Amino acid sequence: MDMVTRMVSERPVVIFSRSSCSMCHTVKSLLLEFGVNSSIYELDEIPKGREIEQALLRLGRNPIIPAVFIGGEFVGGATEIISLHLQRSLQPMLKNAGALWV
Structure with a gap:
């Protein structure tokens, strides 16, 4: 867990x-639409x-993935x-974490 x-x-x-997970793709797309530059680790493509x-x-x-960490x-x-997102809480959370400047 330290890693x-x-x-x-x-x-x-x-x-x-x-990389093959449709729900992962949905989450990544949603955050990208907000303009968030997320660090994405594709567990099926990285050594560890x-x-x-x-x-x-x-x-x-x-399921384990997607697993999203904010701040x-x-x-x-x-x-x-x-x-x-539907509760309109995601954008303020992203802003507080420094992921959005809008």
């Missing part, structure tokens, strides 16, 4: 994803992807991100 903690502390928005996936499992999520804090997956 994940270090990775999410480096950028305002970090997404752990898989399986290790990271095991660490994310400890968060108790099912270094675990926010959730696609359901949580879309819900925050």
Whole structure:
């Protein structure tokens, strides 16, 4: 989990994803529409992807991905991100994390 903690502390928005995951694509597209430059780690394409996936499992999520961190804090997956967007809470959260300047 130390590796994940270090990775999410480096950028305002970090997404752990898989390149073939449609919900991951949805979350990445939504954040991109806001103009967020997320750090995206495709777990199926990076050398320590399986290790990271095991660490994310400890968060108790099912499915594991997408796993979205905003401001270094675990926010959730696609359901949580879309819900925050519909509640109009996502944009202020992104702004507070320094991911948006608008």
